[in-house]
Amino acid sequence: MEHQLTLHYRTYENWRETLAIPKRIAEQLEALLISAYAPYSRYPVSSIVVMESGTMIVGTNQENAAFPSGLCAERVAVLAAKAAHPDEAIQTVYIMTGESEREPAAPCGSCRQVLHETELRQKRPFELILLNKTNKALGFTGTQGLLPFSFTLPK
Numbered sequence: 595m596e597h598q599l600t601l602h603y604r605t606y607e608n609w610r611e612t613l614a615i616p617k618r619i620a621e622q623l624e625a626l627l628i629s630a631y632a633p634y635s636r637y638p639v640s641s642i643v644v645m646e647s648g649t650m651i652v653g654t655n656q657e658n659a660a661f662p663s664g665l666c667a668e669r670v671a672v673l674a675a676k677a678a679h680p681d682e683a684i685q686t687v688y689i690m691t692g693e694s695e696r697e698p699a700a701p702c703g704s705c706r707q708v709l710h711e712t713e714l715r716q717k718r719p720f721e722l723i724l725l726n727k728t729n730k731a732l733g734f735t736g737t738q739g740l741l742p743f744s745f746t747l748p749k
C-alpha cells in the first residue's frame with residue numbers, strides 16, 4: 595500500500611513588511627547574530643523562543659573546537675526556555691541565519707527531533723518561523739511535517 599504525506603507551510607515574500615513577524619523580534623534576531631560563537635563555520639544563527647506568557651528566550655549557535663560538542667541556535671534557545679519554564683508552552687520559535695543568498699535555511703535533523711519532542715511535551719503545536727537576510731521567510735504551524743516518523747520511546 596502506498597501513502598502520501600502533505601506538508602503545509604507559509605511563505606512570506608517580504609518579511610520586513612508583514613505584521614506576522616513583529617519588527618522588534620526581527621530586529622532582535624538580527625542584532626543577536628553578532629553574538630553567535632561560530633569561529634569554525636563563520637555561519638552565525640540566532641533564535642528567539644516566545645513563550646505563551648510573552649516571555650522571550652534567546653539563543654545563538656555555540657560552536658566548539660571539538661565540533662560535535664557545539665550546539666545550534668534553536669537548540670540553545672529551546673532547551674534554555676524549557677529549563678527556565680518547564681510547565682509553560684512555547685508559542686513561537688524564530689530562527690534567523692546571516693545568509694542573504696538563498697531561501698531561509700531549515701533546522702538540522704537533530705534540532706527537528708528536539709523541536710518535535712518539545713512540542714509533544716506541551717501537547718500543542720508551536721509556530722516555527724525561518725528567516726534570513728533576504729526578504730523571504732517560511733512559516734510552519736507545528737513541526738510534525740518536518741520530521742515524519744520521528745523517534746519516540748515506547749510508552
Ligand code: THU
Nearest residue numbers: 635637639655666667700701702
Ligand atoms: N546552525 C544552527 O545554529 N541552526 C540551524 O538551523 C542550522 C545550522 C549552525 C550549526 C553550526 O554552528 C553552523 O550553523 C553551521 O553549520
